[in-house]
Amino acid sequence: MEVLNNYQRKKLDESNDEEFYSDPKFVYHLDSNFRNYLSSVYKNEIKNNSTVLDLMSSWDSYLPKGKNYKKVIGHGLNKEELEKNKTFNSFWIQNFNLSQEIPLDSKSVDYCLIVAAWQYLQYPEKLTKEIVRILSDGGKILVSFSNRAFWHKAPNIWTHSTEEERVKYVRKVLITNGFKEPRIIKKFNDNNLNFLPFLKNDPFYCLIANKY
Numbered sequence: 001m002e003v004l005n006n007y008q009r010k011k012l013d014e015s016n017d018e019e020f021y022s023d024p025k026f027v028y029h030l031d032s033n034f035r036n037y038l039s040s041v042y043k044n045e046i047k048n049n050s051t052v053l054d055l056m057s058s059w060d061s062y063l064p065k066g067k068n069y070k071k072v073i074g075h076g077l078n079k080e081e082l083e084k085n086k087t088f089n090s091f092w093i094q095n096f097n098l099s100q101e102i103p104l105d106s107k108s109v110d111y112c113l114i115v116a117a118w119q120y121l122q123y124p125e126k127l128t129k130e131i132v133r134i135l136s137d138g139g140k141i142l143v144s145f146s147n148r149a150f151w152h153k154a155p156n157i158w159t160h161s162t163e164e165e166r167v168k169y170v171r172k173v174l175i176t177n178g179f180k181e182p183r184i185i186k187k188f189n190d191n192n193l194n195f196l197p198f199l200k201n202d203p204f205y206c207l208i209a210n211k212y
Contacts, residue, residue, distance in 0.1 A: 056117030132178035182209035
């Protein structure tokens with residue numbers, strides 16, 4: 001079911017995303033507090049011997065050490081970044097704003113991870129349906145994000161929304177395209193240094209949902 005209208009799908013820079021990501025970016029786009037907390041969420045949510053798909057990934061997947069994975073599959077737009085990610089057993093490159101069909105078999109994945117990337121999707125409804133298709137029975141999606149983005153590459157639905165509206169938007173896409181009501185985790189700055197805004201931690205948002 002479509003959630004966005006044409007205006008909400010548009011972005012400031014409509015050039016091919018592959019051009020923007022042609023040069024590798026070996027940097028962290030999220031602070032250490034966010035990354036560590038995300039790893040702890042994964043530790044609790046992902047069962048051993050599972051097949052994990054990390055969509056729109058790069059050179060680090062934040063997967064916790066000590067877990068046994070049946071297989072970890074990566075996807076992204078930059079080959080050099082994906083090659084550096086040592087957790088991947090395999091990966092492929094695809095621009096989801098041009099094609100949303102995922103080249104994996106139905107029910108072949110147990111967990112689908114999307115980290116700091118949903119904000120770039122122009123057709124999240126179609127991609128969500130594909131994720132439902134490839135997830136095993138009882139499979140989960142975990143969508144996490146903060147308040148950062150390459151704003152010129154994010155569609156209007158993201159750039160013109162508050163943080164709370166973004167959570168509601170992701171939830172709506174999930175529940176109208178094959179997922180059960182998500183569990184929502186929110187974690188905000190806890191360093192008590194509000195008088196020093198530049199020291200605030202990145203806010204943490206994560207939606208976790210099972211397929212129907």
